[in-house]
Amino acid sequence: MKLPRRLRLVLLSAVAPVVAALLALAVSPSLQGPSIDSLYWLRELLHGPRPAPDPSPVVVVGIDEETYRRPPFAGTPQALWGPRLGTVLGAMLDGGAAAIGLDLVHPTSVETLIPGFERDYLLTLRRGGREGRLVLAKVQHQSAPLMPFRGYMIAAGATNVRSVNLVEDPDGVLRRVPVTLTVAGSNTGGPGTAGQAGQPRQEPGMAVEVASRALKAPLERLPDGGAALAGYRLPGGEGDRLLVNHATSAGAIPTYSLADLFACAEAGKSDYFARHFKGKAVMVGTVLDVEDRKLSSNRWVTKPEGVNLPERCALPVMSDLYVAGRTRDSIPGVYIHAAAISNLMNRDALAETNGTTAAALVLLLAGLAAVVTLATRPPVAAAWLVAVLAGWSGVAVELFQAGLVLPYLQAASAALLVFPLALGFRFAVLDRDQRRIRSAFKLYLPGSLIDDMIASGQSPSLGGEERDLSILFCDIAGFTKMSEGMEPEALVLVLNRYFTVMTDIIEAHGGFVDKYIGDAVLAVFGAPYAIDNHARAAVAAALAMRQAMADDPTLLATASGRGSNRIGIATGPALIGNIGSPRRFNYTVMGDTVNLASRLEGANKYYSTALMVSGETVLHHGDPEAFRALDTVQVVGRSEPVAVFEPLSDASRSDPEDHAQRAAYAAALDHWRAGRFDQAAAGFRSLVAVDSAALAMLHKAERRVGSAPEPDWAGVTALTDK
Structure with a gap:
């Protein structure tokens, strides 16, 4: 029967110090002399000449x-x-x-x-x-x-x-x-x-x-x-x-x-x-x-x-x-x-600890070394071991100053011996299960979730929970054109490089990639572990993804043309967890918020924008000045309209000319929503040369110029494309 990991840790914590202590005590007669000489040197270092x-x-x-x-x-x-x-x-x-x-x-x-x-x-x-x-x-x-x-x-x-x-x-x-x-x-x-x-x-x-x-x-x-x-x-x-x-x-x-x-x-x-x-x-x-x-x-x-x-x-x-x-x-x-x-x-000759006390001290220090070695990651354990040895040195020197000789090198040797013994056993036995779990799921689950499973000692199981999340959906615009005439192997290389850059940005901002869907990326912020502001993290990631495209013109570049990416972000409740059958499942997200993020990505085509977020995302983000309102839309498959916004880069926010253009767009949008179509058309017309979204809004306003709004007019645009 396989022992539970916690019990194996306890057994190792007991066995490793005993083995190390016995080995150190076996050579204690050879170490006692150099131990005394070392204490003279350390005493001089800390207290000066006696x-x-x-x-x-x-x-x-x-x-x-x-x-x-x-x-x-x-x-x-x-x-x-x-x-x-x-x-x-x-x-x-x-x-x-x-x-x-x-x-x-x-x-x-x-x-x-x-x-x-x-x-x-x-x-x-x-x-x-x-x-x-x-x-x-x-x-x-x-x-x-x-x-x-x-x-x-x-x-x-x-x-x-x-x-x-x-x-x-x-x-x-x-x-x-x-x-x-x-x-x-x-x-x-x-x-x-x-x-x-x-x-x-x-x-x-x-x-x-x-x-x-x-x-x-x-x-x-x-x-x-x-x-x-x-x-x-x-x-x-x-x-x-x-x-x-x-x-x-x-x-x-x-x-x-x-x-x-x-x-x-x-x-x-x-x-x-x-x-x-x-x-x-x-x-x-x-x-x-x-x-x-x-x-x-x-x-x-x-x-x-x-x-x-x-x-x-x-x-x-x-x-x-x-x-x-x-x-x-x-x-x-x-x-x-x-x-x-x-x-x-x-009356100040040196006294040496008796054999029983010396053995107990050696075993104690070896036990402390075993605990710190098994309780933390190896680099942290090494730092803790140095701290334990430094503390032991301080105690040994102070007692030496008072005339008592502790088994200084014997105990230190036992502690140093425990470290490789425990690490070797941990790598060969205890961490073997961790490596198996990590190897099996690292390509499918986020690293944080794998760490959680390892810490709990349990393999993943079916189940999920509803949480407030921010979902980022990113697709490649012009994918068909850029891939025309390309060999499959060459296309895969282009996509893999693009996905690598985008994934690194997402993970750097605290999100994880749920899945790749053809040329699209579905990312989640706020799970499996909560972050301070998942909406802010998702928006920052989206802006960084766009900036990466601007900084590296070779991304998505092919002989047939260069692709671009469009991103939609929605915030709200979603079901996330291990979904599937007992034999095969994925840690994934699903729900209306996920669908909305996908629809918002597609809505960018209508407004000729690259980034679009929902009103809930803006609300959770907490800084309305970081966005400009685009419109209110009703996406396919959803009855409730949603206000949509475009995130602003730091450069746009600090540009006075851009600020004036955003103010003019906001004024025209207010006319549109109030049913003042003539003023709305005039306002959007003045911006079409510098604002692609204004052109889309102008087409809608011009079709209504000279007419009165319906009694239930709310300025909602029904989108018919996904």
């Missing part, structure tokens, strides 16, 4: 190109930098730094070769470790971690070493930092550790550890498996990782050059360290142009480096370090740690 917290809770001490180029670091192997690094660390500790993380792993030391060379550095490490304000770095490998030099670990304390691993997403981009990592080895009793000797255990990652030290609060595991730091529940993430919410303004993380800080400490400017480092979390790491650079989630909105640097202490910024305006899609890894620390201390 500012850093003021003041920033975290700063970076960079081992930068300036450090490599300035004495005493320049020309000195990095293995010998320990004492100078220790000088800077000691100055920051003296200045009140809350916690310092070294994003550096030095597995060897010259202390084994030059005993006592790093004594002061080791003492600084010992001090920072004992105070719980210093964290050394290790790198966790699959087999064994890369650890700092054993002497550094002993000095700082084995509990003050944390992993600086940053795990890439499958596309090679760093978007998250580990909250905890699974490590092997004995439990040394450090903060956040648990387990027994030799067993794998969980310990915080570098960013979490530094933030914990700065906040003086340990990382807590909640009963539901979540984690909290100083009362801040960390947003859940994939694999116990924190999704970093980067500030994207230029110089968001204040960055100090190690070379300037060393010179500052050597100069004894302790007040500088107190102003810039007191209460801060500090990350020390490499910020070179080529070393340790990572692709991060803010890769499409990075800013030029070396901008908005903090106040210098002892040395001016070295020139030629940065290329003005240059941006790169990678950033030093130390900034990812620093951004995560800032998120933890400011």
